[in-house]
Amino acid sequence: MKLLEYKAKELMRRYGIPVPEGFVVSSPDEITEIAGPVMVKAQVLIGGRGKAGGIKPADDVEEARKCASSILGMNISGYTTKEVLLEERIDVAREIYLGLTIDRSMRSVLFMASPDGGMDIESVPEEKMLMIPVDPLIGYQQYIGRRIASFVGLTGNQAAQMARLCGHLYELAVGEDAELAEINPLVVTKECDVIAGDAKVTIDSDSMFRHDEYSGLKEDLTPLEEKAKELDIAFVQLDGNIGVIANGAGLTMATLDSLNMFNGKAGVFLDLGGTDDPKKVKEAMLLMEEAEPAVILVNIFGGITKCDTVAAGLLEAMEERRITTPIVARIKGVNEENAREMLRNAGMIPASGLSEAAELAAKESLR
Amino acid sequence: MAVIIDSETKVVVQGITGYQGTYHTQAMMDFGTKVVAGVTPGKGGQEVHGVPVFDTVDEAVERTGANASCVFVPAPFTKSAVLEAVDAGIGTIVAVTEHVPIHDAIQFVAVARARGVTLIGPNCPGLGTPGVAKIGILPNKIFSKGDVGVVSRSGTLTYEIVNAMSESGIGQSTCVGIGGDRIPGTGFVDVLKLFQEESETKRIVLVGEIGGTAEEDAAEFIKEEVTKPVVAYIAGRTAPPGKRMGHAGAIIARGRGTASSKMKALETAGVKVAKLPTDVPDLING
Numbered sequence: 001m002k003l004l005e006y007k008a009k010e011l012m013r014r015y016g017i018p019v020p021e022g023f024v025v026s027s028p029d030e031i032t033e034i035a036g037p038v039m040v041k042a043q044v045l046i047g048g049r050g051k052a053g054g055i056k057p058a059d060d061v062e063e064a065r066k067c068a069s070s071i072l073g074m075n076i077s078g079y080t081t082k083e084v085l086l087e088e089r090i091d092v093a094r095e096i097y098l099g100l101t102i103d104r105s106m107r108s109v110l111f112m113a114s115p116d117g118g119m120d121i122e123s124v125p126e127e128k129m130l131m132i133p134v135d136p137l138i139g140y141q142q143y144i145g146r147r148i149a150s151f152v153g154l155t156g157n158q159a160a161q162m163a164r165l166c167g168h169l170y171e172l173a174v175g176e177d178a179e180l181a182e183i184n185p186l187v188v189t190k191e192c193d194v195i196a197g198d199a200k201v202t203i204d205s206d207s208m209f210r211h212d213e214y215s216g217l218k219e220d221l222t223p224l225e226e227k228a229k230e231l232d233i234a235f236v237q238l239d240g241n242i243g244v245i246a247n248g249a250g251l252t253m254a255t256l257d258s259l260n261m262f263n264g265k266a267g268v269f270l271d272l273g274g275t276d277d278p279k280k281v282k283e284a285m286l287l288m289e290e291a292e293p294a295v296i297l298v299n300i301f302g303g304i305t306k307c308d309t310v311a312a313g314l315l316e317a318m319e320e321r322r323i324t325t326p327i328v329a330r331i332k333g334v335n336e337e338n339a340r341e342m343l344r345n346a347g348m349i350p351a352s353g354l355s356e357a358a359e360l361a362a363k364e365s366l367r
Numbered sequence: 368m369a370v371i372i373d374s375e376t377k378v379v380v381q382g383i384t385g386y387q388g389t390y391h392t393q394a395m396m397d398f399g400t401k402v403v404a405g406v407t408p409g410k411g412g413q414e415v416h417g418v419p420v421f422d423t424v425d426e427a428v429e430r431t432g433a434n435a436s437c438v439f440v441p442a443p444f445t446k447s448a449v450l451e452a453v454d455a456g457i458g459t460i461v462a463v464t465e466h467v468p469i470h471d472a473i474q475f476v477a478v479a480r481a482r483g484v485t486l487i488g489p490n491c492p493g494l495g496t497p498g499v500a501k502i503g504i505l506p507n508k509i510f511s512k513g514d515v516g517v518v519s520r521s522g523t524l525t526y527e528i529v530n531a532m533s534e535s536g537i538g539q540s541t542c543v544g545i546g547g548d549r550i551p552g553t554g555f556v557d558v559l560k561l562f563q564e565e566s567e568t569k570r571i572v573l574v575g576e577i578g579g580t581a582e583e584d585a586a587e588f589i590k591e592e593v594t595k596p597v598v599a600y601i602a603g604r605t606a607p608p609g610k611r612m613g614h615a616g617a618i619i620a621r622g623r624g625t626a627s628s629k630m631k632a633l634e635t636a637g638v639k640v641a642k643l644p645t646d647v648p649d650l651i652n653g
Contacts, residue, residue: 107480254524257603257642333506
């Protein structure tokens with residue numbers, strides 16, 4: 001779950017990372033006083049706010065209100081701005097990049113740092129990036145921060161501030177289950193302090209059971225995505241017209257690859273995870289119908305449930321909603337012949353192999 | 368001979384009294400696995416399918432000589448369960464549980480690897496050697512005995528491919544589902560090394576998917592160290608960049624982890640790469 005800048009900064013403050021003073025409003029009327037010059041910043045979960053006009057300076061209350069009212073409601077790359085952060089303006093001497101992420105191949109948390117902050121980090125050349133994996137059995141140690149400080153060209157008091165800050169960022173990542181904690185830019189002020197100019201934190205969605213504080217936070221989801229999430233079904237929107245229901249990410253992707261081979265294009269796909277629970281298959285079917293695809297392709301590899309039980313679930317869904325969309329169904333496992341017979345009798349198009357199913361669905365979608 | 372498991376493998380099922388634990392205990396026994404104990408805190412003294420249940424792994428090891436574990440406990444308790452097994456001296460752990468917090472996985476994977484424990488998972492289907500034993504949730508009926516070692520990041524896609532192999536008369540030596548999580552206890556390279564060394568495995572199938580660079584690392588290793596023929600399939604050739612594809616969250620990010628980069632790396636290493644999973648049997652034979 002991605003956090004808005006001000007939420008991420010609240011966390012950073014709590015972990016001892018210096019952040020500018022500021023407050024959040026959702027209406028210009030809420031701005032009654034400011035302590036000095038501020039930046040008014042759109043709070044949206046997407047980069048490129050500055051270029052889109054979502055960050056503006058203001059010197060007094062009147063100006064701040066004006067900025068807020070022009071930014072609130074602004075559409076930035078498809079995200080509507082509902083809140084703005086008013087933040088003390090800092091005098092920037094230098095901008096650095098500092099981030100923490102997960103490194104799959106090292107199986108650890110990874111520090112990333114660059115002397116060139118403030119820009120899109122993907123455009124920073126490799127030789128200007130320092131990457132340090134943290135051994136999970138050792139944890140963060142001051143020498144890591146000192147290496148980072150030295151790499152980005154900080155010395156003396158600033159290097160010490162940087163080393164402390166890196167430690168706090170690591171504590172935040174581990175303590176808050178963050179899979180990404182990024183400060184870009186990390187600002188060195190004209191007063192020689194090191195402070196977080198921006199903040200990006202993504203909390204691992206698998207850790208939500210121990211983070212009640214986020215239960216109220218709503219992600220920007222469509223009603224269908226919302227429903228899928230409740231049912232623990234992965235919902236992905238693509239741009240074709242075939243609705244795919246499959247179990248397991250690998251099998252789902254293999255199904256899309258197979259469709260593509262026969263010039264079929266997937267629109268919505270629902271991944272049930274590793275399960276073949278008939279109840280979940282039925283829920284997915286009902287959900288899929290709401291997405292209005294031209295054809296529905298069901299590809300379930302049965303592990304612990306019998307195919308005819310899964311087929312029965314599909315039939316129930318069809319009857320309940322009087323679904324008329326053509327359905328190609330392929331259910332693999334125990335009693336599959338029986339299941340195929342049931343599906344054929346109900347007017348579905350049964351298939352036995354993955355390629356066969358993909359070909360039939362693609363053909364149906366091109367009609 | 369087999370990799371990781373053999374006829375001496377004695378399994379303790381952690382979370383044996385839950386639905387999944389109970390069901391798969393039976394399925395593992397049907398496959399021929401020696402399931403000697405179960406653990407559910409507070410339920411010591413009970414039996415599941417005739418298997419004694421203990422309160423702790425330590426007790427299970429002491430009383431039954433269990434040397435492998437299959438973990439079915441819910442995600443919030445998986446870290447503790449895996450660490451308990453490691454601490455009790457279990458040498459092989461299969462963590463089936465999905466949705467394990469990533470920082471938990473980082474911790475217990477590091478501990479297991481440091482202690483020399485073979486940890487497979489989390490979020491994995493486990494492994495099976497036809498005619499010998501199985502630990503995990505792979506469906507029994509897809510297997511047939513043979514000489515192909517299968518290693519896969521996927522769950523149901525593994526079943527699909529192994530099933531297609533069996534239907535074409537191509538049997539397996541051992542099939543290892545390493546799981547699709549970002550922090551896997553055992554990676555492709557670990558398993559490839561075992562397959563290369565083990566004599567009953569003559570050929571190897573590798574099933575990968577988009578995201579990360581595990582397949583590229585595997586290709587590098589194959590080029591240097593593997594002399595047995597390898598066939599691969601990479602799921603997600605048509606997945607658009609930047610979209611999280613399904614439950615396992617496979618994603619092409621920052622232009623890395625694309626199917627084409629993986630396929631190219633594997634082909635450069637001399638691996639035959641299938642366009643579709645259904646092509647795998649033909650490539651093994653051809």
